[in-house]
């Protein structure tokens with residue numbers, strides 16, 4: 233690609249370790265240029281964390297870089313190879329519409345992938361056009377940044393750039409490119425890809441790379457690959473628990489959408505539920521409810537078994553022994569998940585020590601919420617309010633009874649009630665990206681070219697644990713006519 237302008241000092245500091253791995257892991261190619269790149273959203277805060285210069289990047293130069301028309305200094309663009317189980321079925325995949333520009337080293341020495349999503353066709357595109365529509369890219373920007381603000385490990389979003397080209401889905405839509413920032417884009421599916429190629433040395437190379445990059449402490453373990461497996465299982469248990477704690481439904485928990493870093497990745501038809509029900513599904517393509525809210529821990533475990541299978545050749549020289557080790561590592565997953573989940577749910581309920589009846593209290597609350605179609609986010613948030621008994625929704629007899637038990641439970645703790653309420657407000661968000669607010673903002677942007685609602689929503693989501701004046705509308709559940717029944721991946 234030609235350099236069209238002298239490279240300004242944007243703060244790029246690339247070190248491209250993944251591109252330096254053997255050929256099997258990727259295809260080397262630049263993003264495909266677009267007609268008329270225009271920077272629509274730019275995340276200044278994230279840019280500064282990455283050591284980038286916002287003033288330099290909020291320019292035609294930035295639009296050219298984030299549109300894929302100009303390579304930043306030091307980039308070595310690749311499309312990553314991977315496979316994956318999609319709704320249970322194995323497929324060879326790969327970055328069909330994304331290019332990894334390289335790994336940015338931040339001023340404090342951290343390493344982040346900078347990826348363009350929607351960057352044009354690659355050798356892995358199959359029948360796809362390699363492009364993305366504006367709506368889904370804005371959606372990923374909004375929800376990934378909301379997840380980050382909630383304190384949940386996630387890939388992040390640096391920019392959304394209009395391509396100036398149309399993409400054709402059901403109809404013509406404005407095309408866009410998301411600049412995604414991730415600890416890495418290595419997936420369970422990356423291991424499945426290498427395992428399917430039956431190249432034991434490549435598998436070892438990948439596992440060693442992941443240990444170096446994401447699990448450095450495991451390098452010193454007696455069996456580093458078993459240690460990697462165990463550590464990843466624990467990270468995934470914690471991640472899934474944190475989704476459940478905020479009412480998040482990923483929507484497409486295929487193995488290619490599960491990152492080895494333990495970050496939430498690949499926001500498609502994901503959603504936050506309003507009223508609580510464990511069987512909630514929003515994704516239009518999840519007809520069987522495979523990825524329903526309450527099924528996420530089961531799916532995580534299923535995916536982890538797929539991961540463990542890929543590691544068999546590395547776990548032990550004898551296959552039977554290796555299988556036994558893998559099974560031993562997976563077996564505690566339900567307990568691990570429960571441990572993380574209860575830790576989070578205890579904190580949500582304002583319990584800072586353990587009592588044997590805590591689980592029952594939680595179950596009773598969840599059952600009540602399910603029966604009453606109560607709002608998941610607001611019920612937990614309201615629990616921290618001193619005035620709760622006066623609120624109409626909570627005058628219901630079963631709840632009032634439960635609330636008495638809850639009051640007695642928190643009163644048995646040494647902390648003053650005021651401290652408990654304050655701490656509860658730090659774990660129970662007031663603002664989540666509610667589907668109707670997300671849809672409203674996306675419609676304004678994609679159909680009317682009005683970015684105002686997206687900007688306002690992003691500002692509200694940036695401080696989810698505060699109740700700032702003027703943001704009340706973001707805390708309300710949808711009115712009946714506002715309820716979003718389905719979400720779409722729009723790929």
Ligand code: AMP
Nearest residue numbers: 325326327328329357360361362363723
């Ligand atoms: P996703 O559902 O976004 O996780 O993508 C699953 C697979 O389909 C990945 O290999 C993507 O790269 C590929 N894919 C999705 N959309 C497109 C597209 N428009 N063009 C080419 N490949 C795509």
Ligand code: MG
Nearest residue numbers: 488489497498
């Ligand atoms: Mg994906």
